[in-house]
Amino acid sequence: MKIDADDKAVQDIFSLGYFKIPRFQRPYSWGEDEVNSFWSDIINESGDSYFIGSMVVYQTKRPYFGIVDGQQRLTTITLLLSVIRNGFISLGEENLAKGVHMYIEKANIDNDEEFIVSPETSFPYFQTHIQSYNGLRAKSDVGTEEKKLEFAFELLNQNLMSLIPELESSNNIQGNLFSCDSSDSVRILKDLRDKVLSLKLVFIQLDSEEDAYLIFETLNARGLDLTTSDLIKNLILKKLKRKNSVLDDAKESWNSLVKQFNGVNDKNITDSFLLHFWLSKYSYITDRRLFSAVKEYIGDSDAKARLLIEELLDSSVPYSRIVNPADAKWSREEYLIRDSLMLLKSFKVKQQSAMALSLLRAKDANIITLKVLKSVMHKLVCFHYAFNTITSQRSSGSISSNYSKIAIQLSQAQNNDEAQRAIHELDIFLRSKFPSENEFVVKFISMEYLNKKTKHKPAIAHALRLIVDLPSNGNGLSVDYHNLTIEHLIPQSTRNVDSTVIGSVGNLVLVDSKTNTEELKNSDPMNKIEILKGKGFPVGCNFLETDCFDESFVVERTNKIANRVYALVRKPIFGGIG
Incomplete structure (x- = not known):
């Protein structure tokens, strides 16, 4: 079997000939996400x-190709x-x-x-309604695939009009709201x-359709496309030829790297690690450009390939602690680091991963203290609780790119003073993005x-933990909250009470499960508060001191908790500033 594999630009691929998508291939299925x-990656990508x-x-016959995957x-791309x-x-630009x-x-x-690209399943809709140059839009049966194509085409068209308002103005949709030369x-x-x-x-x-499907099945044995990690692995192993008939050092290093993530329930974990590693040490880049960047970095240098696999293996250890903090080994002095990582994971944010990786590496290298x-x-x-979990703000890439810049600065630090400068830059950045x-x-x-x-539930639980845990607030959690409800x-x-009142934060407290199920049960609110007082529950910092627990009190308490929690999560970032 002869295999020719190379990275090619779309311009070069579309110049090779004509590509047929047979009827037995799966139909077009991309949706809005x-x-x-795809659009966002193209627009935000700054490279060539x-x-x-x-x-x-x-290849069927020159210059015709059958597409098996892609x-x-x-x-x-044709759309x-x-x-x-x-x-x-x-715009009147015919040429x-x-x-x-x-x-x-x-x-x-x-x-x-x-x-150039001819899918049989959507014929003739795709050809007449999308590909034709000012052609007659012939009537055709519109099925599920045609609707998918129409939706994708219109979505891309809307995105383009948002990028170039003049196009929308020319269709009398937006008038002169925007001006664009x-x-x-x-x-x-x-x-x-x-x-x-x-x-x-x-x-x-x-060479043949049979070979193509054999390769396709090998690459996609579990229904997955060839991943970035597959490509980078092959690139490194191709460069670092084995020198011993028994031991393949590069392959063993890669396998050891992958084993670090065996307990992580994420099929794309190795891809995520490679991206966050690169962001933390080399440059900010999108996941789509990572392979090209690694390939350009290695070039013809075996030494760079070897250095890269060594750096990856070293960084896989702290990264495994970031993605699986609950199962990692931590000393008692490191429990607050574990708790912070677990909280970030519960917030379902990954933007900080490159920064966290750089921080853990700096600590392991004694560049920063525990x-x-x-x-x-x-x-x-505190930042991501306010920015992502509560206010649900989107960063448009600025959070990740700034984290990358600062993480690289920290990675390059040779001593504590240089590390402190990077951390100072992080402080300034977090303050600039912190919600009002x-x-x-x-x-x-x-x-x-x-x-x-x-x-x-996770956001509310964290807020209730914060106001209870006032003595150690600023240093993380001091008790095990896993059994609290x-x-x-x-x-x-x-x-006779509105469900929005019952479900609001002002009606909630965090207690141990035994007290909840055996003592509080379905008692009235004032009786529950008395029971909690008797058990030494911190009623004061929970804003529960009242003679009448009614709907208006719930509203008042919700606002007090909101203001208190904001002050608590803001203080570590701003300190005495503002």
């Missing part, structure tokens, strides 16, 4: 090209090229439109126009065109927790 992610996956083809990407072409047409169209349709050896619009559209044509895929070409590590990790917990008290309180008081509404003071079974 996949299309928007980036890696978007692999494709497996076999049809979703190629179809979406986007069609949108760009139509954009040029709308530029025709220049793009040559990557959608071109003359064959008989000088007949032929579409025509030359600027053409430049933006040309830049987008160039980015699309420079997208890179690993192009795997086989005390500093505890302090910074607590700041990350009004943003925080408005979102906080809207949270609810009921048996049938559990979305906010959230109790509704006004029972959920109460019929």
